[in-house]
Structure formats: C-alpha cells, structure tokens
Amino acid sequence: MDILTIKNLSISFGGLKAVDNLSFNVEKNTIYGLIGPNGAGKTTVFNCISRFYNPDSGELKFFNNKEYNLLNYKTHQVIDKGLVRTFQNVELVKTMTVLENILIGLQTNTKGNIFSYGFRLPGAIKEEKRIRKKALNVIRFLGLKGKEHELAASQPYGIQKLIELGRTLVSDPSLIILDEPAAGMNSTETKELAKLIIRIRDELNITILLVEHDMSLVMDICEKICVINFGKKIAEGSPIEIQQNEEVQKAYLGGEIV
Structure with a gap:
C-alpha cells in the first residue's frame, strides 16, 4: 500500500527544468531512497512535496487514513496531515x-x-x-x-x-522526509544513524523518504531507490538493481555505485 505517490511532477526555474515529468511511489512502512548527482533536482522534489515550492504540473498524493492532494495544502497544513521533513543544514x-x-x-x-x-x-x-x-x-x-x-x-x-x-x-508523523541526514557525520555516527532510521521504521511504523549522498548508507537501509539526473528519473529498483544499472553508473561519472 502506497503512502505517497508522485506523478508527472515538473517544475522550472528561469526556463530550466529542475524536475522533469518525475513519477514514483513510496510504499508504507518502507525506507525509500531518492538519489542522483549534485544538481539532479532531489531537494527540489522534497520542496515540492513539503509545499515550499509549487510545481508547474503533476500530482502529489499523500495517504494517511484518507487521501490528501498535497497541492491543496500549505506547508504547516501538510505537517498536520502527518508529513514532516528535515533539512540539509541543522535548523x-x-x-x-x-x-x-x-x-x-x-x-x-x-x-x-x-x-x-x-x-x-x-x-x-x-x-x-x-x-x-x-x-x-x-x-x-x-x-x-x-x-x-x-x-x-x-x-x-x-x-x-x-x-x-x-x-x-x-x-x-506517518512519513518523514530526510534531506541528507548523514551530512557532516563521521563514519561511526553514520552507522548509528542507519540503525536509528531502521528503528524509526520498525518500532514507530514511520515511512522514510531519504535523500543522501552517502551511498553505503542508502544501499544498506533502503528497500527501493529512485535515481534522477537533470530532474528526470533514470532508474528505479532495489539496491542491487541500482548498483548494476549502467545508466546510473554513467550519471555518477562512470564510477561504480557501491
């Protein structure tokens, strides 16, 4: 059962497409990763979901006891519905x-x-x-x-x-959007964070949507991953499927995703 559905999401800034016809679904009680190179549009997607930005087109649906069209709500109202987020910088x-x-x-x-x-x-x-x-x-x-x-x-x-x-x-909350939670952490702190995120999912029954540059963390804890580049989805699947995807490897400057 999905808790969040993104369909044909698009937004432009100054004529440049930051997010281009993006679609993905997040299943309830899972840890879902959204990854991509710098400037791929990941935080812009988060800003649309949490209603800091108004997309040019597309659908944002949140399911928490009932269906909510997120485009009809402001940021504080989205929080009231059970969808919250963190930011890249500590606030x-x-x-x-x-x-x-x-x-x-x-x-x-x-x-x-x-x-x-x-x-x-x-x-x-x-x-x-x-x-x-x-x-x-x-x-x-x-x-x-x-x-x-x-x-x-x-x-x-x-x-x-x-x-x-x-x-x-x-x-x-029913869904937490984590924007680079491991940024600035050392390896020991990151390992403890991984355990904590899993506990949040398992013990509190909270779904996690995660953007993170630490690929080891993403591959270790996410059940499913969506990869975007220049605002477009280029791959979606399990961690193993993402690691073996040639287009994903090319997006990361030809390097293997580990």
Whole structure:
C-alpha cells in the first residue's frame, strides 16, 4: 500500500527544468531512497512535496487514513496531515535547550489557546504536561536522556542532527522526509544513524523518504531507490538493481555505485 505517490511532477526555474515529468511511489512502512548527482533536482522534489515550492504540473498524493492532494495544502497544513521533513543544514535554536528545541516540533499539534495558557487554566496545564512527556519520550528513544536541559549549541554536530530528527518525531508523523541526514557525520555516527532510521521504521511504523549522498548508507537501509539526473528519473529498483544499472553508473561519472 502506497503512502505517497508522485506523478508527472515538473517544475522550472528561469526556463530550466529542475524536475522533469518525475513519477514514483513510496510504499508504507518502507525506507525509500531518492538519489542522483549534485544538481539532479532531489531537494527540489522534497520542496515540492513539503509545499515550499509549487510545481508547474503533476500530482502529489499523500495517504494517511484518507487521501490528501498535497497541492491543496500549505506547508504547516501538510505537517498536520502527518508529513514532516528535515533539512540539509541543522535548523536549531542554539540558545534553547535540547528539550525546548524538540518541543518546537509540537507547535502545530497542541490544544488550547493563548488565553488558556496565559491564565494557566487547568486544561492548559494538563496539555503542557502531555507535550512535555511526549518530548521526553522522544529524547529517550534517541538515546539523549540526560541532555534534555543542556543547550543545543553545546552539543556535537551529530547530536544536533538527532535533535532536529527528534523535532520531527514528536509530531507523530506517518512519513518523514530526510534531506541528507548523514551530512557532516563521521563514519561511526553514520552507522548509528542507519540503525536509528531502521528503528524509526520498525518500532514507530514511520515511512522514510531519504535523500543522501552517502551511498553505503542508502544501499544498506533502503528497500527501493529512485535515481534522477537533470530532474528526470533514470532508474528505479532495489539496491542491487541500482548498483548494476549502467545508466546510473554513467550519471555518477562512470564510477561504480557501491
């Protein structure tokens, strides 16, 4: 059963096609990889799905209990439907604690209003306890227990990436779009990240759509991979099929994909 379908997606900037008639489907509870050389259009695809960009044409359908035409929604509304994303660069509030940064992910998922919170009404107090407990559970899941009251700025880069990931997890998504989650990580951190992504899929039943330049990571954890070049799909299949595809190898400057 598919959770996301992309059909004939196209978008141009200044007359140049960034994404050209792209189609692929992401099956529920899988880890799906979107790869390609630099400038292939991967992040542009993500920006269309998460509604930062409006495509020129095509269909974007998200299935979470019901069917949603993503083109009818804005970014914050897409988050409410259960689709969230991370970014290539860490987007944390460095002057806030680990816990406070993760709580930001619940800003569209809280009950109550300014009046109830301002006057500390019973409902608001109960809601604050609920969201705090939720954030602490995410912190434990990420292995960050004990760091919740430390400043985000004081954390190593790898931990900061986990905090950003935690901010997506706390909103109870059905699909997470990860934009180069291993960027800037060393080999040990990347191996731990791979294990974590698999746990997110297996233990939390969250589907993952992944863009990543670390081919070892992609080949190790993705069940299916779509390869694009100059905005067009040139291959789709299992990691083994992608590694053996001649057109994919040519796209990567003639090198073998490992």
